[in-house]
Amino acid sequence: MSDTAQRVRALRAERYARRAVWAGGIATAVLLVLAPLYVLVKYAVSANVAMGHVAPPIWPDQPTFRYFMYLFTDQRFYAVVVNSLVIALGTVALSAALGVPAAFVLARYRVPFRKTVLLGLMSVRLFPDIASVIPVAEFFIRVGAHNTYWGVIMAHTLLALPYVIFIAMAAFESIPRDLEEQAMVMGANGFQRFFVVLLPLTVPALVAAAIYTFLLSWDEFVFSYFLLGLGRISTLTLYLNERLNYSPPQNLLAALSLCLSLPVIVFSLAIQKYNITGVTSGAVK
Numbered sequence: 001m002s003d004t005a006q007r008v009r010a011l012r013a014e015r016y017a018r019r020a021v022w023a024g025g026i027a028t029a030v031l032l033v034l035a036p037l038y039v040l041v042k043y044a045v046s047a048n049v050a051m052g053h054v055a056p057p058i059w060p061d062q063p064t065f066r067y068f069m070y071l072f073t074d075q076r077f078y079a080v081v082v083n084s085l086v087i088a089l090g091t092v093a094l095s096a097a098l099g100v101p102a103a104f105v106l107a108r109y110r111v112p113f114r115k116t117v118l119l120g121l122m123s124v125r126l127f128p129d130i131a132s133v134i135p136v137a138e139f140f141i142r143v144g145a146h147n148t149y150w151g152v153i154m155a156h157t158l159l160a161l162p163y164v165i166f167i168a169m170a171a172f173e174s175i176p177r178d179l180e181e182q183a184m185v186m187g188a189n190g191f192q193r194f195f196v197v198l199l200p201l202t203v204p205a206l207v208a209a210a211i212y213t214f215l216l217s218w219d220e221f222v223f224s225y226f227l228l229g230l231g232r233i234s235t236l237t238l239y240l241n242e243r244l245n246y247s248p249p250q251n252l253l254a255a256l257s258l259c260l261s262l263p264v265i266v267f268s269l270a271i272q273k274y275n276i277t278g279v280t281s282g283a284v285k
Helices: 003-044 066-072 075-108 114-123 129-142 149-173 177-185 190-219 222-228 236-244 250-270 272-284
Strands: none
Touching: 003 250, 066 250, 075 114, 075 149, 075 190, 075 236, 075 250, 114 149, 129 149, 129 222, 149 190, 149 222, 177 190, 190 250, 222 236, 236 250
């Protein structure tokens, strides 16, 4: 066999090996993501098998939807779902309304004490939530913001805003200044340059920030507990905590956890098209 044929076979074998490694890595990643979700589904629809069983079956044991029916017949469950959606979507909107303009100013203009401002924003997330919730909750109680939607939305925005600003800053800094200068030459004012030229190019980053913000607010417990724990408004995390107090069947907890996870997946999938739209608009411009 000639040297050329041997080299061709070696390159082909190397290409197949790379594809096998990539396929194995993708399969492993998919398995790591789907396996916990499958475990939740299995226990949520199983009749008799509890979590921690000595030899848990691979497939659901005597499938049933009675735990979901229990949740869906509880009128309070629908109320806490609506409350969680209102708070999470309100947090996304307020974080974007405050964070995107702030990121634009910090990324495009010479702001006095810029490093100090960035350090101050970062310091908000340097401390654990349990260490900062007491002064925040006390302040909100003094101003009458406890047991209200907007109080929890502002508290969650306080947690999400640093991430939104840093993600949006990185997106604005990656856009060449030539685009903005060309828009200025063509007569665009500051609002037009921001909303027509720059903002569409940052859509992928803003989508990522929106997904993170929604996830943070949807799963947040500490601030919600201190601000809403004794009031008429409750969220899914507080609802789950209440169910834990009376030792319910673990299958019911699995069903509730599944209901807690699905809206995040739906929200992420729903705004993925805007991610693709942002990439396309950036390529065109």
